[in-house]
Amino acid sequence: MLTTPELTDQLRVALRRPGNGSSDFDLNPDTVLPEGRKLRPAGVLVPISIADGTPRLILTKRSSALKHHPGQIAFPGGKQDEGDVDATATALREAREEIGLPEDLPEILGHLPTHETVTSFTVTPVVAILHDRVRFVSEPGEVDEVFSVPLAHVLNPENYLVESRRWRGQKRYYFTVPYGPYYIWGATARMLRGLAARMSE
Numbered sequence: 001m002l003t004t005p006e007l008t009d010q011l012r013v014a015l016r017r018p019g020n021g022s023s024d025f026d027l028n029p030d031t032v033l034p035e036g037r038k039l040r041p042a043g044v045l046v047p048i049s050i051a052d053g054t055p056r057l058i059l060t061k062r063s064s065a066l067k068h069h070p071g072q073i074a075f076p077g078g079k080q081d082e083g084d085v086d087a088t089a090t091a092l093r094e095a096r097e098e099i100g101l102p103e104d105l106p107e108i109l110g111h112l113p114t115h116e117t118v119t120s121f122t123v124t125p126v127v128a129i130l131h132d133r134v135r136f137v138s139e140p141g142e143v144d145e146v147f148s149v150p151l152a153h154v155l156n157p158e159n160y161l162v163e164s165r166r167w168r169g170q171k172r173y174y175f176t177v178p179y180g181p182y183y184i185w186g187a188t189a190r191m192l193r194g195l196a197a198r199m200s201e
Contacts, residue, residue: 004050011127012109014201015112015127017198020113021113021114021116021122022113022191024117024118024186024187027175028173040080040121042077042078042079043088043090043091043125043126044094044124044126045094045095045101045128046075046128048129049148050129051132051133055150055151056150056151057151057154058148059073059075059146059147060074060075060098060146060147061074061146061147062142063140063142071144076094076101077095078094081093087126088108092106092126099138099146100135100136101136105130107128107129107130108127111126112194112198149182154196155199156196157197157200160177160189160196162174162175162176163185175190177193
């Protein structure tokens with residue numbers, strides 16, 4: 001098992017590696033995007049807890065009452081507000097609002113390349129380490145559950161599957177990385193797949 005400094009160093013090196021961003025269309029190259037499509041900036045936090053020895057990735061299950069992506073597995077995060085100086089500020093603010101994570105607690109390691117979503121966002125994933133235990137508090141109406149999965153699970157490329165479903169009359173392919181009762185798919189799985197690829201280089 002990696003020590004905390006070794007894991008932190010490996011993550012920093014992986015995040016510095018050059019590479020292109022990802023998108024919801026990576027597995028669907030025939031998708032025709034509308035002309036004049038405007039992308040809105042967003043930031044999500046990729047929090048890795050090392051408080052209990054075994055590194056675990058913190059994720060959320062979105063509220064089933066939400067209009068967009070109800071019940072889906074996601075990183076804490078959201079669209080960038082005018083008051084946010086950058087994507088990191090957005091990710092930290094949203095994590096505080098959604099799961100009660102103090103903004104000064106995460107140690108920011110770096111960013112993954114941006115990810116373009118089918119909902120017209122360009123998302124910057126902000127990778128961070130949580131050294132201390134945190135009592136997460138879900139924001140009612142936004143988050144139904146805060147949970148964790150072993151980091152090793154999502155860093156293993158062999159745990160990823162490509163599945164499909166019909167979307168707007170066409171078959172759409174996407175990555176999944178299921179864990180127990182949690183069906184992690186779509187943009188969240190694609191961003192994690194990018195991290196797994198960088199860590200396995």
